[in-house]
Amino acid sequence: MKQNIILQYLNERSSSPLLTDPGPSKEELNSMVQAALRVPDHALLSPWRVIAVHGDQRKRLGELWSHYLAGTRAEAEKLTHKAMRAPLILICMACIQNHSKVPAQEQCITAGLATYSILMAANSLGYDGYWRTGQAAYDQGVQQALGLKANEEIVGYLYLGTSAYKKTRASTATVQEKLSFLKSM
Numbered sequence: 001m002k003q004n005i006i007l008q009y010l011n012e013r014s015s016s017p018l019l020t021d022p023g024p025s026k027e028e029l030n031s032m033v034q035a036a037l038r039v040p041d042h043a044l045l046s047p048w049r050v051i052a053v054h055g056d057q058r059k060r061l062g063e064l065w066s067h068y069l070a071g072t073r074a075e076a077e078k079l080t081h082k083a084m085r086a087p088l089i090l091i092c093m094a095c096i097q098n099h100s101k102v103p104a105q106e107q108c109i110t111a112g113l114a115t116y117s118i119l120m121a122a123n124s125l126g127y128d129g130y131w132r133t134g135q136a137a138y139d140q141g142v143q144q145a146l147g148l149k150a151n152e153e154i155v156g157y158l159y160l161g162t163s164a165y166k167k168t169r170a171s172t173a174t175v176q177e178k179l180s181f182l183k184s185m
């Protein structure tokens with residue numbers, strides 16, 4: 001089979017939990033979001049948007065997480081620190097619309113695809129990333145404080161920057177486990 005650069009990238013990609021400067025510039029961020037505009041999207045609803053957090057605003061985000069999620073001073077410090085794990089954090093969200101043919105699930109999938117497209121575009125520009133969710137994504141207080149509307153939900157925080165190290169995946173499923181063929185009936 002003919003090899004190509006996209007297939008090689010997809011086979012080798014991995015996430016980087018520890019990210020430092022430099023992160024993507026404003027111009028690079030624009031081009032990453034531009035690329036995500038082309039994801040598969042039923043009825044072209046474009047049901048997603050992104051809030052970028054960089055520089056001092058990361059501290060504000062960490063304080064916001066602490067306010068809603070921390071029970072102790074130690075937890076608050078940990079959350080404040082977490083917001084500084086990368087030079088750029090993208091809060092990627094689904095914006096669910098009422099549509100007769102496109103259920104919410106499909107719109108969330110498109111938002112997830114947009115998030116993955118942004119991550120891949122960042123990789124293509126030489127940056128690394130890590131997709132996270134957890135309470136910071138699902139807590140209603142956090143969501144409201146970030147200005148999410150009632151029809152919006154966070155599909156991921158995308159941490160982007162330059163890799164301090166790349167982790168290796170502990171286990172990978174096999175093609176045999178994932179692929180089967182419909183038998184003739």
Ligand SMILES: Cc1cc2nc3c(=O)[nH]c(=O)nc-3n(C[C@H](O)[C@H](O)[C@H](O)COP(=O)(O)O)c2cc1C
Pocket residue numbers: 013014015016130131132133134155156167169
């Ligand atoms: C929707 C979604 C949410 C995720 N949330 C987390 C998370 O909160 N914490 C985490 O460590 N990894 C999370 N991950 C997984 C990592 O981003 C990463 O993909 C995983 O650790 C596998 O590593 P790899 O991308 O290098 O193969 C999430 C992935 C997806 C798609």
